[in-house]
Amino acid sequence: MNNFWKQLKKPFLALAPMAGVTDQAFRRVCKEFGADVIYTEFASSEALVRDSKKTREMIAFDPYEQPVVCQIFGSNPDTFFQSVKILEEMGFAGVDINFGCPAYKVVKCGGGVSLMRNLDLCFELVQAACEGSQLPVSIKIRSSVNPKPSEQEKNFDLSAIENGKGIHAVTALNFVQKIKPLPVQAIMLHARSYERPFDGEPDIEMVQNVRTIWDRVLIVNGGITTAEHALELLKKTKADGLGIARGAWGKPWIFHDIKRALCGEPSDPAYKNFERVKEVIQNHARLAFALKGNHGISEMRKHLGWYIRGQKNAQKLRTKLVTANSLEEISEILNSNM
Numbered sequence: 001m002n003n004f005w006k007q008l009k010k011p012f013l014a015l016a017p018m019a020g021v022t023d024q025a026f027r028r029v030c031k032e033f034g035a036d037v038i039y040t041e042f043a044s045s046e047a048l049v050r051d052s053k054k055t056r057e058m059i060a061f062d063p064y065e066q067p068v069v070c071q072i073f074g075s076n077p078d079t080f081f082q083s084v085k086i087l088e089e090m091g092f093a094g095v096d097i098n099f100g101c102p103a104y105k106v107v108k109c110g111g112g113v114s115l116m117r118n119l120d121l122c123f124e125l126v127q128a129a130c131e132g133s134q135l136p137v138s139i140k141i142r143s144s145v146n147p148k149p150s151e152q153e154k155n156f157d158l159s160a161i162e163n164g165k166g167i168h169a170v171t172a173l174n175f176v177q178k179i180k181p182l183p184v185q186a187i188m189l190h191a192r193s194y195e196r197p198f199d200g201e202p203d204i205e206m207v208q209n210v211r212t213i214w215d216r217v218l219i220v221n222g223g224i225t226t227a228e229h230a231l232e233l234l235k236k237t238k239a240d241g242l243g244i245a246r247g248a249w250g251k252p253w254i255f256h257d258i259k260r261a262l263c264g265e266p267s268d269p270a271y272k273n274f275e276r277v278k279e280v281i282q283n284h285a286r287l288a289f290a291l292k293g294n295h296g297i298s299e300m301r302k303h304l305g306w307y308i309r310g311q312k313n314a315q316k317l318r319t320k321l322v323t324a325n326s327l328e329e330i331s332e333i334l335n336s337n338m
Contacts, residue, residue, distance in 0.1 A: 017096065027061070084132035095137055218241075220233050221245060222243075250303070321333055
C-alpha cells in the first residue's frame with residue numbers, strides 16, 4: 001500500500017468533499033492556494049460499478065491535484081469492494097467513505113450519516129473497502145446522530161438534546177471504537193451532529209475524546225472560516241490536519257492564510273483588494289470553461305455569488321453574475337463601474 005497519509009507534513013490542510021462544489025476547477029484553484037489533500041465530490045459506489053459515464057466525469061482529476069481522495073457513498077458491502085478496485089485503476093491516492101452527509105436524498109436511501117445508526121453495517125462497509133484494493137481507506141463521520149424517531153424510547157426526553165445530541169445518540173466515539181480494529185488510515189470528523197449539520201460551535205470535546213482512542217490520522221472539520229479559528233482548533237484538538245469546506249466558499253485563499261498563520265504570519269492583505277479577487281474569479285472561470293465549456297460557466301455561478309460577498313455593490317454584481325453565460329460576460333460584469 002502506498003499510504004500517502006504517512007508522508008504528509010503535519011498539520012496539513014485538506015479540501016473537504018462537498019457535493020456540487022468540489023468539482024475539478026474548484027479543486028485546482030484550492031490546490032494552487034495550498035490545499036495539501038484534495039477530496040472529490042462524493043460518488044455513488046453503485047454508479048461506479050455500473051460504469052456510469054456521468055460519475056466518472058464528475059470525479060475525473062488532473063495529476064496536479066494529487067494526492068486526490070475519491071469519496072464514495074452507498075450501503076452495499078459488495079459494491080464497495082468492487083468500486084474501490086475501480087478507483088485504484090483510475091489512479092486515486094485514496095478512497096474515503098461517506099458516513100457524514102446529512103443531505104435528505106442520501107439519508108433517505110440509507111446512506112451518509114444515517115449509516116452511523118447501524119455500526120455493524122458500517123463495519124462491513126469499511127472492511128469491504130479495505131479488502132477491495134491497496135488504496136488507503138479513510139472515513140468521514142459526524143460527532144453524533146440520534147436514533148430514528150420510531151426507534152427512540154417512548155419516554156425520549158427532547159430536553160436532553162444538547163447541540164443536537166440526544167441521550168440515545170450514536171456518537172463518533174462509538175463509531176471509532178467499532179471500526180478501530182480495521183486498517184483505516186484516517187478519519188475526518190465533522191464536529192457537529194446530524195441534527196444541527198452546519199450551525200453552532202463544533203463539538204470540541206467529542207474531537208478530544210476521539211483523539212484519546214485514535215492514534216492514526218485525525219482531521220477535524222466544521223466551521224473553519226478563518227486562520228485564527230483554524231489555529232485554535234488545532235491547539236484544542238491536537239488533530240493532524242484540518243478539513244476546509246464552506247470556509248473556502250468564495251475565498252479559496254483560506255488555505256494560503258492558514259499556512260501563513262502556522263508560520264506566525266498575518267493573513268495576506270492582497271485578498272482584501274477586489275482587484276486581486278477578480279483575478280482569482282477569472283482564473284477559476286477560465287478553468288471551468290476549459291474543462292466543461294459554457295456548462296462549466298453555468299456550474300460556477302454559485303461560486304461567483306460567494307466570491308463577491310461583502311464587496312461594494314455586491315447585490316447588483318450578484319444579480320448579473322449568476323446569469324452570466326460566458327467568460328466574456330463575467331469579465332465585462334466584473335470590470336463594469338457599478
